[in-house]
Amino acid sequence: MTGNPILAPIPAPVLALSDVVKDYVGEAGTFRALHGVSMTVAHGELMAIMGPSGSGKSTLMNIIGCLDSPTTGIYRFEGTDTASLSERALARMRNSGIGFIFQSFNLLPRLSALGNVALPLVYSGLGKAEREAKAQALLAKVGLADKQRSRPAQLSGGQQQRVAVARALANAPKLLLADEPTGALDTKTGAEVLGLFKSLNREQRVTVVIVTHDPEVARATDRVVRIQDGRVFYDGPPTEAALYGHAEVAA
């Protein structure tokens, strides 16, 4: 991107994978989890990565989340080749560039809701007062202003996941990366959490990538990438065929 003097510079996509291969070396030999995956996600997208278990979607998620690195191929986050980043820089990226949301919420049981939301801010070096003010605002945003002092065990599943969403938003990340975010919730609260994602995306232009095998979750998004056997099998709008795995033609 050398930049055109007349046009405003085109912003880099949030993430761009090109020909990403991931091999796992085990006792039984080398296992190739990803066979050259290429995809880009632009700012403000709301999309789902789908695929049956063993398809490689978890591996893909780990690479997108900077928890793992490709064996070959390039993964750019915000235009930066992640292979060039140090461990410390990757941690910083996970801290402020990406917000993780997990199926099982993964809140720290000893910390209050406020403490959990403030945790990423601890690692980005904010002072106590600033952390608490920010965490309070975030909890209010997900509708849990009155649950600041509650421990995760005192909250319902839906409330816990909303705390997790608040935590993921703490450092205003470029990307919200959710792994089966409704998997542990009943249909109604699952729909509420999805609604939260949607409003974050629509109102605050947060880029959301949801990794799921649930067609109903994927249906709520604007784009579906289907992974099968370590390859992109489909990339397009959430049509019935795409959601239920009948689409044969990769876009």
Add this chain to the structure above:
Amino acid sequence: MIDAMLAEAWSALIANRLRSALTMLGMIIGVAAVILMLAIGGGVQKQVSSAISGLGSNLLIITAGSSKQGGFASGAGTGATLRLDDVDAIAHLKSVVAAAPTTQIPVQAVAGAANWATTVVGTTPAYFIVNDWRPDTGRAFSEMEDRAAGRVAILGHTAADKLFGANDPMGASVRVKGTSFTVIGIMATRGQGFGGVDRDDVIIVPLTTALRQLQGNAFRRSIRSISVGIDDADNLAPASERIAAVLRRVHHLEPGAPDDFTVNNLTAVTDTLSSTTAAISLLLAAIGSISLIVGGIGIMNIMLVSVTERTREIGIRMAIGASRAAVRLQFLLEALMLSLLGCGIGVGLGTGLATAASGAIGFDTSVTVSAVVTAFAVSASIGIFFGWYPATRAAKLSPIEALRS
């Protein structure tokens, strides 16, 4: 970042109260032992040095009788083999500054309505020179008063307190074994001697008076001991040999016959005492160090367990942006908190034990600031040393695998 980590470390320790307390036990015992050792060692050192300075360092004490007499051992100071004439023979020897014959008689002293069991020391004015101990009120008695068997007494501080309380003893009279003595002075405070003996609990009177009025007829000219002041510490050994030679001649001992006296060099006594306390200190130090190492291993063990238990937590922290250094710091702080908390409790326990010990063994123990600072520094090092491996293990975890656990 540190403030939140400290708070979390604290809550982690609180969450496992019993486990944390048991883990700290090794540190507590180790630190308490070290604090106690330093307190007792310091107290004994102070005791020994004040005892030495109180005695006068260049002092030889000749006691009647031998530690071995006629084939069986008997205590020194038994027998009536030291005589007043021996003192004159010794006093003129080379290196001898002064020689003070002393006899000690346990008595019940009476002053007005008060009475007190104490010791009368009968001696000559040389006593004040030899022991470098003088009255701080009034005066010492003179050669003339001694020769004339004057009925004058100088009280030690304790004896003065017990017999006269708040009243002024000067010029008052003290009755001992039916004889009245006029108090002409009070000795300077001298403090405790070896084994907690109160050296101020004494009444000093002229030797002649003591022998005539207080001691039985059979021992009229016999004395229990002679204190000899020597001009220089280097001359102690040759002087004690010369004294022994002179006494053997004066006592008409055949060559080969055993001595009927004993010459004690006090520096040897204090040396023995110092080396004994050094040995005790070393033992306590060894116990303390071993306990601290065991305590450190205990901390390492529990931190390893904690890292295993909290693998998932570590994964979550890494996913939301904790660097490896931050994870390491988190676990190091927990180990450090355990060791320092244990140290704090150990310092408290050690101080308590030292206070109790000083009451029980009768001399001062002192917990010094430097001992406490040392204890905390050592504990911090142990916390970091033994916490490093578990913390590094936590930091090295793969976030993916940690999250999967």
